[in-house]
Amino acid sequence: xxxxxxxxxxxxxxxxxxxxxxxxxxxxxxIDMLLMEFLKSDNRRSPELFMDTLTFLFAIGFIQxxxxxxxxxxxxxxxxxxxxx
Numbered sequence: 001x002x003x004x005x006x007x008x009x010x011x012x013x014x015x016x017x018x019x020x021x022x023x024x025x026x027x028x029x030x031i032d033m034l035l036m037e038f039l040k041s042d043n044r045r046s047p048e049l050f051m052d053t054l055t056f057l058f059a060i061g062f063i064q065x066x067x068x069x070x071x072x073x074x075x076x077x078x079x080x081x082x083x084x085x
Contacts, residue, residue: 012044017053022062028071 010016017038024037038050054070057063064073 009044011042012049014049014053014056017045017049018057018062021053021057022072025063025070025072028069031065031068031070034070 020041021034021038024034035047035050039045039047054063054065058065062073064071
């Protein structure tokens with residue numbers, strides 16, 4: 001399980017930034033345009049943080065990258081209960 005350090009600013013965690021990138025990706029988008037949108041939201045953001053967040057989203061299977069285009073994969077994600085309910 002990935003646990004952020006308590007001293008870290010949560011607004012700069014890859015979990016929060018990942019949700020913001022997902023909101024920006026309403027349709028397939030050029031990676032450069034997405035980076036510019038990502039960076040202009042907060043001056044503390046960096047291209048390295050952008051790539052770390054994209055890597056996280058790709059690793060969990062939420063986005064697809066082809067060439068210079070990024071899009072959200074259309075999957076039906078459902079939450080499952082640990083207790084069988």
